[in-house]
Amino acid sequence: MTDIVSPVQGVVVSKAPERRDIGLKRRYAAERRFRAYGIAAISFGLIFLAILLTSVISKGYTAFQQTAITLPIEFSEKTIDPNNKRATDPSVLVAANYAPLIRDAMIKALNLNPSSRPDLRDAAAMISKGAPIQLRDMVVADPSLIGKTVSVTLLADANIDSANKGQIDLNVDEKNRKVNDKQVGWMNQLAADGTLHKKFNTGLFVNGNSSRPEAAGLGVALIGSLYLMLIVLALSLPIGVAASIYLEEFAPKNKLTDLIEVNINNLAAVPSIVYGLLGLAVFINFAGLPRSASLVGGLVLSLMTLPTIIIATRAALRAVPPSIRAAALGLGASKMQMVFHHVLPLAMPGILTGTIIGLAHALGETAPLLLIGMVAFVANAPATPMEPSTALPVQVYMWANEAERAFVERTSGAIIVLLLFLVVMNFGAILLRRRFERRW
Amino acid sequence: MGTSIILLCLVVLGAVAYLAARSRATALAGGKSSALHSRPGYYGVYAAIWAVLPALILLCAWLAISPSIIESSVRGAFPDDVKAQPAAQQNLNYGMVSAIARGLPLLTADEVAGAADDPAGLQAKLAAKGVPLAGPPQPYMIEAAQKLNAESGSSRLVMTALVLVLAVAGAFYALREVAPRFRARNRVERVMLWGLLLASSIAILTTIGIVLSMLTEAAHFFAAVPAADFFFGTVWDPRFAGAGSSSFGQFGLIPLLLGTLYIGFVAMLVAVPVGLFAAIYMAEYAAPRVRSIAKPLLEVLAGIPTIVYGFFALVTVGPFLRDLSSQVSGLLSGNYTNFIQAQSVLTAGIVMGIMLIPYVSSLSDDIITAVPRALRDGSLGLGATRSETIKKVVLPAALPGIVGALLMTASRAIGETMIVVLAAGVAARIQINPFEPMTTVTVKIVNQLTGDLEFTSPQTLVAFALGITLFFITLCLNIYALYIVRKYREQYE
Numbered sequence: 001m002t003d004i005v006s007p008v009q010g011v012v013v014s015k016a017p018e019r020r021d022i023g024l025k026r027r028y029a030a031e032r033r034f035r036a037y038g039i040a041a042i043s044f045g046l047i048f049l050a051i052l053l054t055s056v057i058s059k060g061y062t063a064f065q066q067t068a069i070t071l072p073i074e075f076s077e078k079t080i081d082p083n084n085k086r087a088t089d090p091s092v093l094v095a096a097n098y099a100p101l102i103r104d105a106m107i108k109a110l111n112l113n114p115s116s117r118p119d120l121r122d123a124a125a126m127i128s129k130g131a132p133i134q135l136r137d138m139v140v141a142d143p144s145l146i147g148k149t150v151s152v153t154l155l156a157d158a159n160i161d162s163a164n165k166g167q168i169d170l171n172v173d174e175k176n177r178k179v180n181d182k183q184v185g186w187m188n189q190l191a192a193d194g195t196l197h198k199k200f201n202t203g204l205f206v207n208g209n210s211s212r213p214e215a216a217g218l219g220v221a222l223i224g225s226l227y228l229m230l231i232v233l234a235l236s237l238p239i240g241v242a243a244s245i246y247l248e249e250f251a252p253k254n255k256l257t258d259l260i261e262v263n264i265n266n267l268a269a270v271p272s273i274v275y276g277l278l279g280l281a282v283f284i285n286f287a288g289l290p291r292s293a294s295l296v297g298g299l300v301l302s303l304m305t306l307p308t309i310i311i312a313t314r315a316a317l318r319a320v321p322p323s324i325r326a327a328a329l330g331l332g333a334s335k336m337q338m339v340f341h342h343v344l345p346l347a348m349p350g351i352l353t354g355t356i357i358g359l360a361h362a363l364g365e366t367a368p369l370l371l372i373g374m375v376a377f378v379a380n381a382p383a384t385p386m387e388p389s390t391a392l393p394v395q396v397y398m399w400a401n402e403a404e405r406a407f408v409e410r411t412s413g414a415i416i417v418l419l420l421f422l423v424v425m426n427f428g429a430i431l432l433r434r435r436f437e438r439r440w
Numbered sequence: 441m442g443t444s445i446i447l448l449c450l451v452v453l454g455a456v457a458y459l460a461a462r463s464r465a466t467a468l469a470g471g472k473s474s475a476l477h478s479r480p481g482y483y484g485v486y487a488a489i490w491a492v493l494p495a496l497i498l499l500c501a502w503l504a505i506s507p508s509i510i511e512s513s514v515r516g517a518f519p520d521d522v523k524a525q526p527a528a529q530q531n532l533n534y535g536m537v538s539a540i541a542r543g544l545p546l547l548t549a550d551e552v553a554g555a556a557d558d559p560a561g562l563q564a565k566l567a568a569k570g571v572p573l574a575g576p577p578q579p580y581m582i583e584a585a586q587k588l589n590a591e592s593g594s595s596r597l598v599m600t601a602l603v604l605v606l607a608v609a610g611a612f613y614a615l616r617e618v619a620p621r622f623r624a625r626n627r628v629e630r631v632m633l634w635g636l637l638l639a640s641s642i643a644i645l646t647t648i649g650i651v652l653s654m655l656t657e658a659a660h661f662f663a664a665v666p667a668a669d670f671f672f673g674t675v676w677d678p679r680f681a682g683a684g685s686s687s688f689g690q691f692g693l694i695p696l697l698l699g700t701l702y703i704g705f706v707a708m709l710v711a712v713p714v715g716l717f718a719a720i721y722m723a724e725y726a727a728p729r730v731r732s733i734a735k736p737l738l739e740v741l742a743g744i745p746t747i748v749y750g751f752f753a754l755v756t757v758g759p760f761l762r763d764l765s766s767q768v769s770g771l772l773s774g775n776y777t778n779f780i781q782a783q784s785v786l787t788a789g790i791v792m793g794i795m796l797i798p799y800v801s802s803l804s805d806d807i808i809t810a811v812p813r814a815l816r817d818g819s820l821g822l823g824a825t826r827s828e829t830i831k832k833v834v835l836p837a838a839l840p841g842i843v844g845a846l847l848m849t850a851s852r853a854i855g856e857t858m859i860v861v862l863a864a865g866v867a868a869r870i871q872i873n874p875f876e877p878m879t880t881v882t883v884k885i886v887n888q889l890t891g892d893l894e895f896t897s898p899q900t901l902v903a904f905a906l907g908i909t910l911f912f913i914t915l916c917l918n919i920y921a922l923y924i925v926r927k928y929r930e931q932y933e
Contacts, residue, residue, distance in 0.1 A: 034827035239639045247640055269848060270914065272857065306642065373890075415751060
């Protein structure tokens with residue numbers, strides 16, 4: 001019966017049978033399209049990342065420089081203390097009007113006509129409105145300045161600062177911009193003789209908030225964020241590690257531990273603003289802690305970071321192989337000793353990586369801090385975590401709401417500072433992981 | 441003695457107890473630590489725990505309870521006509537009393553003695569010391585303040601004494617127990633275990649705290665505004681009630697909820713296709729080198745704080761879309777008016793979608809890579825192309841996980857705050873044009889709570905009602921996601 005399969009006699013075999021059309025061309029085209037979609041999706045994400053970063057950096061890098069004007073200021077006694085009473089009544093120094101000193105210095109520097117009021121007004125507008133206070137503080141600190149002529153570096157007004165950095169389009173009609181042609185001429189004149197110059201903006205890192213863009217800084221926000229991070233670290237790391245140790249190593253498998261597990265996973269997904277409401281209701285209304293204080297912010301952010309740290313710590317504990325545990329127990333260690341002497345140290349790199357990532361999230365978190373009042377306008381650095389303070393992302397939010405053009409630059413500058421901190425933290429986490437993580 | 445000094449004393453006492461018990465244990469064992477049940481350090485820790493823990497618990501309890509006891513005692517001593525006043529007025533009175541009590545120690549003895557005759561003068565004097573009063577104090581208030589000061593002073597004295605005595609007693613008790621056969625380690629470890637259990641119960645306490653705190657505050661709100669008006673109202677207009685007017689305005693949830701869902705929908709329209717395709721490409725096609733660069737870069741998007749996205753939407757995306765729309769309408773009709781507002785559903789949705797891309801992509805990436813190799817090999821071996829394998833085999837196998845991931849992403853979109861605060865607008869209205877501003881639940885929570893409002897008005901309390909709504913929506917989404925993932929997960933060997 002084998003000859004049944006043999007080819008039928010007489011069939012011409014010279015031509016190969018036609019291949020059935022299985023749409024290969026079409027299918028390969030679909031394959032290429034599908035692949036292109038994937039590349040397009042990734043490029044879309046990366047392009048937006050690039051646009052976001054360049055948009056922020058190009059708007060913000062100029063914030064690290066600031067225009068200043070160095071003028072020889074004559075601290076004339078006639079203006080500050082005309083009746084010579086400062087020996088008996090020091091408050092005259094505080095109450096005196098220091099603006100004329102600057103006006104006089106500008107008149108000399110620009111050879112103005114002292115009787116032309118519009119000229120004087122325009123010239124005075126070139127200097128920050130905070131400059132008289134700067135002079136006042138100098139005189140109050142050292143009354144012997146009176147009568148001397150000292151060269152003082154004053155901040156330029158935010159509009160002059162923008163013009164000097166080329167951010168104001170000078171082709172626009174003079175009426176529609178905040179700096180008029182006369183001021184631009186003076187600015188160029190002062191810049192040519194070195195009186196007006198750019199310097200590194202230390203004020204951005206030192207000053208508190210201010211309604212004048214040129215004087216506004218991140219000082220309070222940086223201190224507030226530092227307090228927040230310290231509190232979060234001090235609370236959520238030990239509590240998170242302790243909770244994960246219990247759940248991973250000791251907890252009996254029962255309904256309660258199941259509930260805690262589900263709970264932690266859900267807490268990780270609760271919107272951050274809900275934590276803000278919790279902080280407002282529990283810590284401020286119920287426990288009576290002060291509003292706007294970084295202590296409350298730290299507590300709220302700790303609760304928010306806790307699930308992240310617990311999840312990371314449990315993963316790190318689980319990654320330690322059972323042989324380590326068995327060896328420790330076999331040598332007579334108690335379960336507690338096994339965990340604290342052997343498992344925990346081996347899991348530490350993973351735990352710290354998770355903690356740093358959790359902290360980085362907490363550092364960028366804004367919404368809960370808004371609700372507990374850390375949006376307060378704070379000009380002076382808080383000495384303790386109980387005092388009103390603000391935080392970096394909240395400062396970004398407050399400046400983003402300001403209408404003035406110069407604040408856009410400040411906001412972008414603040415974002416750059418915030419992102420730099422995040423980059424450093426995440427980079428640290430990656431280094432830690434690369435350096436210490438063990439693969440079993 | 442201040443609380444911090446008491447704490448310092450406790451630390452010192454604990455250290456002393458530790459050292460004493462340790463050396464006692466070594467001495468009892470005659471220098472041979474093998475004669476001891478536990479290592480000497482454990483005896484030390486045991487004594488330190490006895491010295492510090494009971495005293496600390498007493499201290500915390502006393503600090504938590506004594507103020508309310510003293511308050512009721514001081515209020516009990518108020519004159520009868522004051523006690524007859526309404527509760528709010530009484531609270532104000534007590535606030536004055538405690539302010540005076542804070543200020544009195546700052547004054548000299550003569551000034552305190554003259555205070556009763558010259559209440560207005562006292563107010564000025566206290567203001568000069570940095571303690572402002574709401575109004576001129578009445579004589580009974582000064583008496584009450586003195587009583588308050590005296591009682592809290594003696595309470596503090598008793599507390600200090602009791603705490604220290606308890607600490608010393610605890611230390612001595614533990615020291616007496618130290619013996620070579622004493623199982624110190626087991627005792628210490630039991631305390632540690634309780635500590636660990638306490639730490640893990642904080643997660644539960646947080647959830648209970650969230651639910652309880654918001655429910656109580658929301659209950660206050662629903663006492664003033666009927667729940668039906670809130671949940672089914674279509675107008676959001678929380679007028680700030682003037683003095684004497686009883687109207688609170690309208691608190692309709694519907695426009696906010698629609699805005700939230702609409703913006704979340706636009707965001708998902710951006711995030712889901714992009715994130716899903718990115719995940720598929722990275723899991724199935726990308727060479728390891730490309731993957732190792734592109735994946736972390738995409739995840740940078742998840743690490744950027746949302747306030748940065750909000751600012752980006754406010755100053756870059758919004759104006760860009762507005763200008764683009766005016767150019768487009770100019771080209772089409774010659775009329776250069778923008779039809780997209782700078783703050784709009786579209787702006788907020790697109791930017792939020794970009795933020796969500798990494799959530800979708802990394803969650804789905806994990807799920808796609810978890811599909812076993814054998815399924816793919818089988819499909820490829822039958823002659824399917826890779827894209828066919830992905831569409832017909834891998835994605836169906838990964839579907840429950842992907843749906844779960846998308847639900848979790850959606851819950852994040854609904855709870856997102858800072859982007860919508862800056863980019864979505866504040867006008868609460870019901871409309872379908874994505875180029876117009878709408879507002880969300882989270883925006884209104886922030887708006888209602890960032891003013892200087894008194895804490896009892898419905899205008900602020902509504903934030904808690906909104907918050908509990910938000911909490912339950914996201915909770916349901918997450919639980920449902922978990923349920924889907926668990927129920928439909930393919931079991932592979």
